[in-house]
Amino acid sequence: MLNEDVMSVLRDDMLIDITHLFSKINSASMCPYSSDCFGCLARFVLSLNKVNASEAINDIAFQVSESVPNSEFKGFIDSMRHAFISFSKGGMRDLFEYQENQVWYPRILLKEVITPNDIHTLDSVITLYRGCDQSEYISKAFGQSWSTSEEVAREFAFTHYSSQNWFDSGSRCLLTAKIDRDHVYYSNQRKHEREVVVDTEKLRDLEICA
Secondary structure: OOOHHHHHHHHHHOOEOHHHHHHHHOOOOOHHHHHHHHHHHHHHHHHOOOOOHHHHHHHHHHHHHHHOOOHHHHHHHHHHHHHHHHHHHHHHHHHHHOOOOOOOOOOEOOOOOOOOOOHHHOOOEEEEEEEEEHHHHHHOOOOOEEEOOHHHHHHHHHOOOOOOOOOOHHHEEEEEEEEEHHHEEEEEOOOOOOEEEEOHHHOEEEEEOO
């Protein structure tokens, strides 16, 4: 397991969903390597205090990956390496903005506004779109990243991940919803994705687009 200092960095500083993280580490296929996972995470956290944090994190990831001949374990370590390097370089903004979506990645749960952003350019009530799996709509466990562009969200629903083994076009859908600007944590309308990150509990008028 992890001591409270390490847990605090993961949970409170990096805003990582601890339940999601531990469900991966304690899964049947990863459980044999749980002690290696916890040890690596503790070393990553200590590396954040170093001047050359990125180099130290890369070195640790290489050493740990080489010690365990398991592809899923290596993928987990690589995703955590990527997350820690992003955080070491640009804090929460980089960690959230550069997270990977095509492989397992620690789930980041924003709880406050991150800067810089362009939230002030949004309407007081915003219409949003999100491409996702139908299971997300059924469970109501929505991701925080939405878009002000229906076209972009449609790409995420039906195009971006079509080459992945898990992709099933029949289970994908396009959602739309509304939210007040006061419940937005981040916005970047200058990039193609036109991303808006929200407090999902404040979404309303949710429905599947035709």
